[in-house]
Amino acid sequence: MPGARRANPERRMALREHLREARRRLVLACLGILVGAVVGWIVYDTVFALLQRPMEEVAAERDGLAALNFAGVATAIDMKVKISFFLGILIASPWWLYQFWAFITPGLTRVEKRYAFAFLGSAVPLFLGGAAVAWFMLPRAVSILFEFVPDGSASLIDAQTYLSFVMRFLLAFGFAFLVPVVMVALTFLGIVQARTWLNGWRWAILLSFTFAAVMTPTPDVITMIWVALPVCALYFVAVGICALRGRQVARRASTDPAPASP
Incomplete structure (x- = not known):
């Protein structure tokens, strides 16, 4: 049927535009995270000290010595890059959440777009609030790492394992919220x-x-x-x-x- 033949190209064009918009929003979100990662790179030393503090506090309570062990030659730089991007996700959360909603809003009415901005206003504090809940629970989680270490002993913990656990822990709670x-x-x-x-x-x-x-x-x-x-x-x-x-x-x-x- 002529009408059916005419509808297929139109449908393909609509799908192509939809995919193009999704790609554009994804690129913008990634650029925002990249900018946040640059900020994370700058404040890395301060954040690393904060992430390491729960382990040091638990070790002090047990009268033991604890330290992070960077086993590989490139482990230190690898962890700095990972933590920088982890901070980029947190810092740029308003931006990439906005891109998510902006991808939905073109097909909505003006009133529904207002609802979308209201959702964005609630999504950012919920995401950061979930990460904050995980942060307050972190000392108890870290204590498990030292549960079977004899008192007065030294504990060398793999830096990549510990820091990856901390980052996954915080992000999991953020996305759950x-x-x-x-x-x-x-x-x-x-x-x-x-x-x-x-x-x-x-x-x-x-x-x-x-x-x-x-x-x-x-x-x-x-x-x-x-x-x-x-x-x-x-x-x-x-x-x-x-x-x-x-x-x-x-x-x-x-x-x-x-x-x-x-």
């Missing part, structure tokens, strides 16, 4: 209904406690519960916001005049 923002965004875009999120509350609790069990190396249950509770609370807060949005949409639909019959 972004889940409620994604939930609300999908509901405001009409992709997922609030009832769907509510029906999945059992899975949400299970996944929250599984995440807490994996990310908290301490074997006690209390620490796992303290980690899982904020994640569960954020989930139900997001469900509440989604439910309010559903009521707002339903109320608006009920007040709209019915289309005139021909």
Whole structure:
């Protein structure tokens, strides 16, 4: 059919434009992280001292000597690059989160774009707040590394293993705290209904406690519960916001005049 033949090129062009926009936003996000990494490179010494402090404090409590061991010739420069990019992700979080929303907003109305900026305003503090929670838990996590070291002994810990663990620990909590923002965004875009999120509350609790069990190396249950509770609370807060949005949409639909019959 002529109409079908004409629609295929149009669909391909729309897909090509969509992919081009996604690539542009991804490049802009990476450039922002790169700029943040440059700042991270400059403040590396200060940040390295902060990352090393939990290990030194735990070692002091156990009357032991602890030090990071840079085993390879290029390990020191490799870790400096990794920590710089880790700091770049944190520093540039408002920028790359904005690029994510900007990729969605072209197809939205002016009012929906305002919602997108509201999501951005909540996503940044949640991401940084999740990293902050992980930072406060870090000393307890580090204590596991020294649990089986005899008192008065020296402990040489592989620098790459320790610092990689710390960075993954902080980023994992940051991204976990972004889940409620994604939930609300999908509901405001009409992709997922609030009832769907509510029906999945059992899975949400299970996944929250599984995440807490994996990310908290301490074997006690209390620490796992303290980690899982904020994640569960954020989930139900997001469900509440989604439910309010559903009521707002339903109320608006009920007040709209019915289309005139021909």
